[in-house]
Amino acid sequence: MPASSQPRSPVAIALVTALASFTIVLDTTIVNVALHSLAREFDAPLTTIQWVTSGYVLALASVIPAAPWAMARFGAKRVYLAAIALFVLGSALAGLAWDAPSLIAFRALQGLGGGLITPVGMSLVLRAAAAGGGRQGMLMSISGLSILVAPTLGPVFGGWLVDEVSWRWMFLVNVPVGALAVALAARVIPADSPTPGRRLDVPGLLLLSPGFAALIYGLTRANESAGGFASVDAWLPLAVGVGLVLGFLRRALTVSAPLLDLRLLRHRPLALGLLGLLPFVMGYFGSMLLTPMFFQRVRGDSVLESGLLTIQLGLAAGLTMQLAGRLVDRVAVRWIVLPGMLTAAAGLGWFALALGPGIAEWQVRLSLTVLGVGVGMTMMPSITAATRSVAAPDVPAAATLVNIGSQLASAVGSALMAVLLAGNLAGAEGDPAALADGFRRTYLWAVALILLAAVPAALLSRRPPARPDAGRAAVRSEEARGPASQIR
Missing domain, CATH: 1.20.1250.20 (MFS general substrate transporter like domains)
Structure with a gap:
């Protein structure tokens, strides 16, 4: 493992990652229940406003495969802090959006940060568990609390914000919480050194990230289109996504240093x-x-x-x-x-x-x-x-x-x-x-x-x-x- 200082408390690391993950999961569920309100606010068709969610998910999906390389190249702590900061920046801009296209663009920016928060946070917790003598189950349960609780609280909190406050606070509420997560992460997560000489598998990234995004896009269109999976808007991107992912699988199993080592399976x-x-x-x-x-x-x-x-x-x-x-x-x-x-x-x-x-x-x-x-x-x-x-x-x-x-x-x-x-x-x-x-x-x-x-x-x-x-x-x-x- 890269050299790192010992964490003062693995539990503190798990709590910090839970706070950051809670923010992104709560944000997703709040937005999902407010799409009709956003359509009315911007006088835009629901098919356009749906991209407030779809654009975020596609950006999130495209950046996840690069997480291992980014942690090796820049260090897990730096990547984690940068990811939260990018998510907070996207949230602030989304709260200030002036029309549907600007909101969709800022949501995509949020997704680029949010896509790295969960895998990097999970790696930090697993490393802390190894350094602290085990207790992976307890630490992962603390860190993962947001995945189960936030989707339940999101509709309640989101409904109240939309009905009683303003749609803008669906996004602006992430700013103080995210800033707190950055401050706490900077304090409790130990510094780690980048691993010199590790290069990004660019061909693998160009296969997996677009392939993953195409699959998500096709599934989203199947959900939105009247024809479901039979719609060309759904099956065509799904076919492209499957082809790209299969190409990645072939590469990952034949090259010595793939983007993701599938031999782990x-x-x-x-x-x-x-x-x-x-x-x-x-x-x-x-x-x-x-x-x-x-x-x-x-x-x-x-x-x-x-x-x-x-x-x-x-x-x-x-x-x-x-x-x-x-x-x-x-x-x-x-x-x-x-x-x-x-x-x-x-x-x-x-x-x-x-x-x-x-x-x-x-x-x-x-x-x-x-x-x-x-x-x-x-x-x-x-x-x-x-x-x-x-x-x-x-x-x-x-x-x-x-x-x-x-x-x-x-x-x-x-x-x-x-x-x-x-x-x-x-x-x-x-x-x-x-x-x-x-x-x-x-x-x-x-x-x-x-x-x-x-x-x-x-x-x-x-x-x-x-x-x-x-x-x-x-x-x-x-x-x-x-x-x-x-x-x-």
Whole structure:
């Protein structure tokens, strides 16, 4: 590993990364619920305003693959501080936007910073855990709290800002929070030295970043277009994206120093962790797209009311994740993740089967609480299992693989659920019972994806993790043998 000063507290690093991640996730969810308000504000069609979200996601997706090289070239701390600062700058400019095109451009600037915050932050937490004697599960649970809690608070906070304050504060609120995150990160994250001589794999970047962006764009268009995946606006970029990604895969497996070392997937815990995480993310985050739509279209709830109906989901997930994060440092990960996935499937299945125009509020709250408990047992423990035993030099690449996979799975899940819902609601407009039935059938696809994720989860290790002193010995052994691969 590059030379670095010892952190005063790994927990402090995890809390700082949680604050930065919370800002970007909350920002995304707030904007998603305010698109109709922005369309009215700028007197622009919704298809144009949709690019406030799409432009951000595309910029975010394009920069993630460069994270390992950037950390090696400039040092993880410098990259992290610069990424937060760029996100804050984009937020300030977005809050001052004067028309739809300027807002879309500033959101893209936000995405360039936001795309680096999560993978670099995850690498910093994993390094702090290794230097501090383990406790990866606990630290990852603290750092990842925002991923589960912010999407629940976003609709509530966003609805209040749009209705009572101003749309501009959806973005301006990031400025003081981001500035605080920069100040704290500068203080608690140890300095690290760049790795001399590591060059960027430019051909790999020119294949993977545009390919990843094209896939996200195609999935977004499938969500927006009346023809779904059959629309040329969807399948053409998807085909281009698949071709570019396949080209990257071929290059990554044949050159000695690829942008991302896919040979890491030979590492069984990383491969199994990703195989379980991806369908779970598709099912869970895809279903979260449906929930506010059900409350608003079938029950007639407002944005704020629909957010309040789901707030217990995020709270249950956040609390459970803290307990699961501590358990995963002591108990075999299979006995946490597998029951978590089955619990999540049970909670979401209960909610789906109870759907109807007059669904009782207690059923909504209790079923979503069960779902939250399952999600809290699954998300961060799965990521911890995937990255825990990766050799220290490979941590940035492993963290980036997890983030790329999660981003793509979330986009695929959202687009898939939107297309399925459109088909299931055909001809049901004006009939609350038929609308509820269409939502129910779509939710059951999300339940099936979560159950599919349980298959690789059942193959995870049954052995408890090694003691912290054994983990440090393994890291020293890896460092004595030299890097397992070169990330450039």
